[in-house]
Amino acid sequence: MHPKYLFLGAAVLFAQAFPSAAQLTAQPLVSGPTTQQQIPSTGVALTLEEAVAKALAANAGLRATALDVAIAEGARSQAGLFRNPEVSFVREGTQRGTRTQTVQLSQVLELGGKRSARINLAERERSLAVGNLSVARTDLRAEVTAAYFDALSAQERVQIAQVSLDVASKASFAAERRVAAGRVSPVEQDRSAVALSTARLELSQAQSELSIALLTLAAYWGETVAVSRPLVAPGLDLAPVPSLNELQQRLDSSPQMRRARLQVEREEAQVGVDRSQRIPDVTLIVGSKKDDQIGRSQTVLGVSVPLPLFNRNQGSLQASLSRAEKARTELEAERLRLNQSLASAYQRTQLYREQVRTMRDDVLPRAQRVFDAAVTGFEAGKFSFLDVLDAQRTLLQIRTQYIQTQFDRYRAAADLGRFLDADSTPNNRIAP
Known part of the structure; x- marks a missing residue:
């Protein structure tokens, strides 16, 4: 043959x-032993949008962050309540004829805007909780996107490893036949056996990585078993992303910057609370005192005012002023950090975009031409079978690199999405 x-x-x-x-x-005309590929194949394909939606709906960490908003709402309701009045009863003496009894009602009147300061602080804390939730949603969306493409890349590597194994199996089978017929040296059979063993190891490793990636992806929506549905890659968009200057201008509306500004507002509201504590509260007292000895009742009126001689809340006010200054400094540091991260993600996106374009338009066609030339030369007797296998192996490797570069492009776009307000401006998200 x-x-x-x-x-x-x-x-x-x-x-x-x-x-x-x-x-x-x-x-x-001749076939050898093959193996079946181990990739999810049941049910309808799981798209990226569906994976993100499942995570946003069922992620335990995101639910916990959302509960912080409910906690802050309860604190806001509590902050607006007035102080409760107090009722006291005092009896002086134990003998019926000489004892006196006093019943009085006291009410604390908060001065210095304490109640409004508490309400303002509670509202700022609720806004901060909402900001934390927005950041958590943005981070989760980016993390699920990266995990999805990690799993999708692993799925593609399994398919490529399966093709490589099938080819190596056929080559090994052919080598056995040719050695048995005495046409080639047994060394060729050993070479094909080594290639077959290597292909089996690569497939086993690819399947293991796929199982881990699918389990990691499923964990984002609370499942403890790996995803059993196949994944599908969205269409690759190589259109240029917005300029770096435009993205930097939109950075101030990012969830991270909003949260940093809300943290400053929260600390400034705490300053207002601590400053209001310098003004002492007044306690009004009204009641009735009955003297059994003379059989007469008297009205009791009074006012109680603490004397701020030692404690004027100066320590707490100083601490809150320092925390507010720290929050303003952290706001500037966050702006610099986000600008640096944005520039880095932007450069990676541009790099992978050009790499995908180059590999698609130049590298892959060249590798294909080399492979075709090796096949033609083999048919003409100019190249050996190993030369053709080497060309095919190179084409497979380039195909793997191309797939990996595509998914790196998606992940870089997901990183850029961290700096955009995906909740309020969904149309402004970076397209992969």
């Missing part, structure tokens, strides 16, 4: 896995 038929069969298998990589149509 001519060896070119065997190789043409292997090439067909490669073409079926990657239609854009080869257009050979010959059918294999």
